[in-house]
Amino acid sequence: MILKRLALAATAVLAFATLSPASAQQVLKVGSTPTGVPFTFLDTKSNTIQGIMVDLITEIGKDAGFKVQIEPMQFSTLIASLTSNKIDLISAAMFITPQRKEVIDFSDPVYAYGEGLIVPASDTKNYTKFEDLKGTVVGAQVGTAFVEPLKQSGFFPEVKIYDTIPDILRDVNTKRLQAGFADYPILAYNLKQGMFPEVRLVESFKPSIVGSVGIGVRKSDTELLKKINASLAKLKADGTVDRILAKWGIKASGAS
Incomplete structure (x- = not known):
């Protein structure tokens, strides 16, 4: 009887444990x-x-x-x-x-949505595609869908990898980075807050990595x-x- 009760109890515990x-x-x-x-x-x-x-x-x-x-x-x-x-x-x-x-x-x-392009505010060129930035050192966030296409494009001598989007914005703001790519809505929202006054979101740029x-x-x-x-x-x-x-x-x- 005791063994039977233990078996029933074990079955009940197992059933509970396997619930999703x-x-x-x-x-x-x-x-x-x-x-x-x-x-x-x-x-x-x-x-x-x-x-x-x-x-x-x-x-x-x-x-x-x-x-x-x-x-x-x-x-x-x-x-x-x-x-x-x-x-x-x-x-x-x-x-x-x-x-x-x-x-x-x-x-x-x-x-x-697709990728957005940011550059220093002093850069007033109307970039529309990756090729327009040929020879430029650019940045992107680690783990995002933008990193590999930027590297594989062959247009950039270096694609710097950043932990966060604000890190990219800060480096563009201080001109330590010539251009950065990240999620367009996130860039737009950050810039609307006025925290990076020396950064420009390039509205002429046409995203190529839309997801x-x-x-x-x-x-x-x-x-x-x-x-x-x-x-x-x-x-x-x-x-x-x-x-x-x-x-x-x-x-x-x-x-x-």
């Missing part, structure tokens, strides 16, 4: 970055990560039946943190790319991905996604 985070409606750990304003950023007043992707995953969780715990981390560590189970989701300004899809899965697209941002999910979490996509579709249909974008000064026309 989504089915148990647990709190899911969500990786976000502190330097991707307005998609994700550290709000120094509340000491919390805020932004478009935080608002979005919070609303998705409300609809899908889970709560979120935002975990701040560097952009370059997000995918490794997801695959090693340190976090359960990625909600940041991360492009859906074929290379990344080999490692993790993504939700349906949330918002589409869509999505929620990152482990390949094994197929049911969770289905729930996220279903909730995302609802939030697009009822205008919630557009309202979140508008709250942070992003035009809804870029949504996909």
Whole structure:
């Protein structure tokens, strides 16, 4: 009888342990970055990560039946943190790319955009493409979809790699860097805050690396991905996604 009770207890424990985070409606750990304003950023007043992707995953969780715990981390560590189970989701300004899809899965697209070009304000040339900057030392953020195309273009003697976008902005602002490439909406938002007065966003530049941002999910979490996509579709249909974008000064026309 005792052995039977122990066996039943062990079975119950095993069944509980194998419940997925989504089915148990647990709190899911969500990786976000502190330097991707307005998609994700550290709000120094509340000491919390805020932004478009935080608002979005919070609303998705409300609809899908889970709560979120935002975990701040560097952009370059997000995918490794997801695959090693340190976090359960990625909600940041991360492009859906074929290379990344080999490692993790993504939700349906949330918002589409391309790279922006920044130069010192004293540089008034109307650059439109990479080739216009041939021979220039440029910068990009580590782990982003812009690094390899810049290197492979053959136009630049050096592509400097930076940890964060504000680092790129600071070096362009002080003319230590001649040109920098990063997510257009993030550059535009930073410059609107007036913190980098000696930096110009080149409006004539036409992006060549256009992609869509999505929620990152482990390949094994197929049911969770289905729930996220279903909730995302609802939030697009009822205008919630557009309202979140508008709250942070992003035009809804870029949504996909």
